[in-house]
Amino acid sequence: MEFTELADYRIPPGVLTEWLPCAAEDDWREDPRPASYIHEAHLRRTSGVRYGGGRDSWLGTAFEVPGPLDTERFRRALQRWIDRHEPLRSHAHLDEEQSGGGLVRRTAPPGRVSVRPIRHDPADPDTIHEHLLGLFDDYTTPHLWPSYVFATLERTPDGDPDSAESAKDTDERFTVFFGADHSIIDGYSVVLVAHEISALYEEERTGRAADLFPVGSYIDFGAAERDESAHLDDDDEAVQIWRRTLTECGGEPPAFPLPIGARPAHATPQQRLSERWFDDDEASAFSACCRRAGTGFFAGVLACFGRATAELTGADRFRTVAPAHTRAGPIWAGSLGWFVGLRPIDLKLTDTTDFDTLAMRAGDELHRTRASARVPFARVGELLGVPIRPRFVVSYMDVRFVPMAAQWPEWNAQALRSRSFTHDVYVWINRTPEGVNMSARFPDNTVADKNVPSLLTRTRELMHEVAVGGPWIARPETAAVPPTGE
Template sequence: MEFTELTDYSIPAGTLTEWLPCAEEDAWRQDPRPASYIHEAHLRRSADPRSGEGRESWLGTAFEIAGPIDTEVFGRALQRWIDRHEPLRSQAVFTSKGNPASALIRRTAPPGKVAVRRVQHDPADSATIRTQLHLLFDDYTTPQLWPAYVFATLAHDSADPDEESGGSGAFTVFFGADHSIIDGYSIVLVAHEITALYEEERTGRPADLFPVGSYIDFGASERADVHDIDADHEAVRIWRETLRESDGAMPGFPLPIGRRTTRTTPQKRLSERWFDSEDATRFSERCRDADVGFFAGVLACFGQATTDLTGADRFRTVVPSHTRTGPMWAGSLGWFVGLRPIDLDLDGSAGFVSLAGRAAQELRRTRASARIPFDRVGELLGVPIRPRFLVSYMDVRFVPMAAQWPEANARALRSRSYTHDVYVWINRTPEGINVSARFPDNPEAAANVPEFLDRVRDLMRRLNTSGPWAPDLENHELPATGR
C-alpha cells in the first residue's frame, strides 16, 4: 500500500457523507488505566503551544468498496468496528482542562455505547470534496478531544465516471485518526476490517476477523514494566552513546537541508515506485546471499550513498520498530512503535556484503533500545528523543487484503507536516517497493533529498543487475561532493 498525502489521492466528483462518532455523556466510565508513554508525551507536546507541535498529526486511509453504498449497513459496520477496537471508545484528558502540566485521567465507553451520526453534503466536484476532506480530518483528529478520528464516504458521480477510481460501480471510504490512536501498520489493516464487516452486514458472509487486544491494556502493561528502569539500562546506554557521538543532537540528514526557520510551511513530499515485485524479490535474494535481511541491505545502500555524496565515514539515522510482541496485538489499533538509533561504520568497507553485514549487526546491537519507550528514555537522559532523520521499513505483503489493494485503489494517508526534518518510508507490498519521503520546503532540501534517494535507488538496482558492488563503485563516475 502506497503512503501518500490526501492531496495526491485520486478523488472523483460525487456526494460526500461524513460519519461522526458520538456518545451520550452518561456512557462514559472513569478508567484507571494510564496512557502509554508515547501517547502521554504526544498529548503534552500537542497541547503546549511552545512545542510547535500543535498542528495536524493524523494518519488515515482511503479505499473503495464495490457497488453502491447501503448507508444503513455501512453505519452498522462502523459501529461494530468501533466496538472491536477499544481505543476508539476511550480518551485520556488533562485534569485541568487545556493544561499540559496537569495529570491525565481516562474515560472509556463500553461496547455498544458509541453511535455514528451521518451528515450528507450536496454533490460536488473533485476539488471541493478534497477541500472538505482536508477540513474534516484536520478538525476532527485533534488528540485533545474525543473523537480523535472520523470517517467519510464518497458516492461516485455516475455522470462523471472515473475509470481509475471505479466510477459509479464503487464508493470510497476515508478514515483519519490522530497518531495517538494508530500507527502505520494499524492503517494498513483498516480497509480489510471495515470491508469485511460491511460485507458481513450486507450478505451474512462471516468477516472472520481474529480477536484483538486493547492498546490501552498494552500501554498500561508497558508503563508498569519500564517504571523501575534506571540510567544503566541497556536501552538508555545505547541512546546516551548516540547522543554523545552526535554532539548531543539527534542524527541529521547526511546532506544540507537548509536553515531551520520559524515559518510554518508544509513540507515537500515525494512518493515513488522503485521496484516491481520481481525486482524486489531479486534484491531480497541478493541480501540473503550476503546472509542479511532486506532492511540491512537497504541500510547498506543508504550508507554507501552517504559516503559517495559526502565522503563521510559514518551513516547515522533513527529507525522505528514495532512493539507488537504477541499475537493479541497483531491486529490491534494503536501506536506500537519504538525507536532505535543506527550508527553504521562506513570506513574501509569491502563492498556491499561487508557493509550489509555491519548494518545487520547494528540492527541487532540496538534491538534493546526499541523495547523501551523512547519518551521514558528521554526522561532518564533529560533530553527529548525526537527524530530529525528517520528511515522506516515495513513489509506488508501478507496483511489481509494486500493483494486486492490495487483494485480497491487503497492508499495509506498522512497529514501535512511542518517540521524541519527528513522522514523516509520504504514499504514492501505485493506490487514491489514503494518509497515516500517528506522534507523541508526549501531549495537545498528540494535538491539534496531527492538526489540522495536517487543514489540509494541506483545502488539497489546495481546490486540487482551486477551483483554485490565493490568498495569504490567506479567512483570516477560519481565523485564525492564533500557537501
C-alpha cells in the first residue's frame, strides 16, 4: 500500500456521497478518562493556529469495493465500525473556561452514532478532488466531533449514473474514502481500514461473518499510559537519551543533514515524492543481506541513509528520529489510535565503509534507544522543559502481514496523508507484499527540491547495491554542502 496524498490517487468521474457521523446531544456522556499525552499535546499545539487548526495532520485511505453500492448496507457497516472503535465515538477538547485550558471528554455508547448520507450530482475528477479536500479539511480537526469523515464515489464513464453506457459497465465498483485527524489514527491504523470496512460491508450484504478479532480502546490505553508515565523523573533512561540528543543538536531534535532552504515567511504546502524502491524479490534479497549482517531490515535502511549522508556531506554521524509503535499486547493490534513513540538515532559513520558494520551499528542504536520509544515524548518534553518536535523523521513499517494485504493492489488501496505546511523532512519506508515503497515530504523550494531527492536517490542506490550482493561502490566522501538542516 502506497502512502501519499489525495492528489496522487486516481479519481474517475462519478457521483460522490458524503457519509457524516452524527449523534444526538442526549446520547453523550461525560467521560473522566484523560487523553493520551500525544493527543493532548496535539490539541494544545493546534489550538488557535492560523493555518490548518490541526487539519494539516489528517491521515486516511482510499480503496475500491466490487459491485454496486448498496447504500443501506454500507451505512450499517459504517455504524458497526464506529461501534467497534471507541475513539470514533468520543471527543476530547480543551475547555477555555477552565484555568490552563483543562481537557474535557465526552463519549457516546455503542449504537448511538448514526451515519447520514449526502449524495451529490455527477461531477468530473477535478471537482470531486477539490470537494474531497474540502470535506477532509472541514471534518478532520481535533477540536470538534466528528474528527473524521467518509465518502464514496460511484464511478461512471460519462459522469451520468443513469446513462446506458454506465449500465453496461461490467466492472462496476465504487471507491471508499476515509480521513481522520491524527489524534485518533496512526499510520498502522490506516492500513487496517480497508479490510475492516470491506469485511463488515460484505457481512451486511451476504451474511458471511466478518471475523474481526476483538480490539481495545485507545482511550483506555491513553489513561493507562498516563498512570505509568506519571512516575517518570529526570533519571529515567528515556529522559537521559533525549537530553543527550537535544544537547548535541543545539536544543532541538536532529535536522536533515543537507540544507533545505530558509523557512518561508508564510505557510506554504510542502513538496511530495513517492517511489517504488524494490519489488518483493529485491526486498527479500536486501532483507537476507541484513540478516547475514546480524540485524534487521530497518537497520539496513538506516545504514544506507548513513552512508549516503557521509558521501554527500562528509559528516561523521547520521542523525534522525525514528517512530516506533507502542502496541504492546494483542488487544491493541487492531485498535484505532495514535500508538506512536519516538526514538532519536545517532549512527556513527567513521572507521568503516562496509555495509555489514554500519548495519550492525544501526541495529545496536535501535536497541540502545528503544526505551525512549516506550515513553510518551510529550511527557519527556515536559520533564526537560522543551517540546520535542521532530525536524527529520525516517519511518519504517512492515505491513506485509496485515489482514488482506495481498488484496491491496486489486482494491486499488492507498494510504493518504494531508498536505503539510511545516519546515521539516519526513520519509516513510514501507514494506508491503509488493515490495518497498518510499514516500517523502519536504519544503517546496529549490534548495530542498535538490538536496532531499539527492539523499534519497543515493540511499536507494546503496540499498540496491546491497541487494544484488556486491560491495558498496565507493564514492569519495566530500563536504560539497555544509551538513546543516537549514
